[in-house]
Amino acid sequence: MSNILIVDGDRNILKLVNIHLTKQGYNVLEAKDGMEALQILKREKCSLAVVDVMMPYLDGFSLTKEIRSQYNIPIIILTAKSQIEDKEQGFQAGTDDYLVKPFEPKELTFRIKALLRRYDDQQVEHIIRIGNTTINKNSYEVKSGDRTILLPLKEFELLHFLMTKPSQVFSRQHLIEHIWGFDFEGDERTVDVHIKRLRERFSKMTDDFHIKTVRGVGYSLEAKGE
Structure with a gap:
């Protein structure tokens, strides 16, 4: 069972994603901010991280850079913005994919599955x-x-x-x-x-x-x- 880390300051988003991904057979780990997410990553082996952009203490772009520097896992950024500048900043930070809020949980699942397959192919x-x-x-x-x-x-x-x-x-x-x-x-x-x-x-x-x-x-x- 893959551990999926969800990082979002909105508890409703955490609950929604947790319910949906758990039904898909994933084990979901929740963090309400970037600092908590880094502590979880130290304790648990995660297969993928879903990171919201707007968070206290450590925003999603900074958290993505930190994860990318320490762990070889795929990252999906969640944001309420759709401007090209934000997408560019996300990919420069090291994200693998980008999803704009509001989103369909099914679409998030499709993207997670695709990224996990891609990373599995790169294990060598x-x-x-x-x-x-x-x-x-x-x-x-x-x-x-x-x-x-x-x-x-x-x-x-x-x-x-x-x-x-x-x-x-x-x-x-x-x-x-x-x-x-x-x-x-x-x-x-x-x-x-x-x-x-x-x-x-x-x-x-x-x-x-x-x-x-x-x-x-x-x-x-x-x-x-x-």
């Missing part, structure tokens, strides 16, 4: 290979040659993020926001600790890649031969 992209090392976002496994490594969650997410963007340099703050979230209350030393652990795990295991410190900036993952 969750497997990244550098040399003889592969990282699989579906199984949360890292394989180096014949060895399979199960990393703690944040180490895995950090390594996966760096492996998807080899040779790019990221500041500690950037990594904090993408891996731990912008409301993380720790400090940047958390990144240093996790990088150190990854280096200790893989330095003697493989030379397919190494994590480079860029003095005064942050870190980058360098593939062998680059």
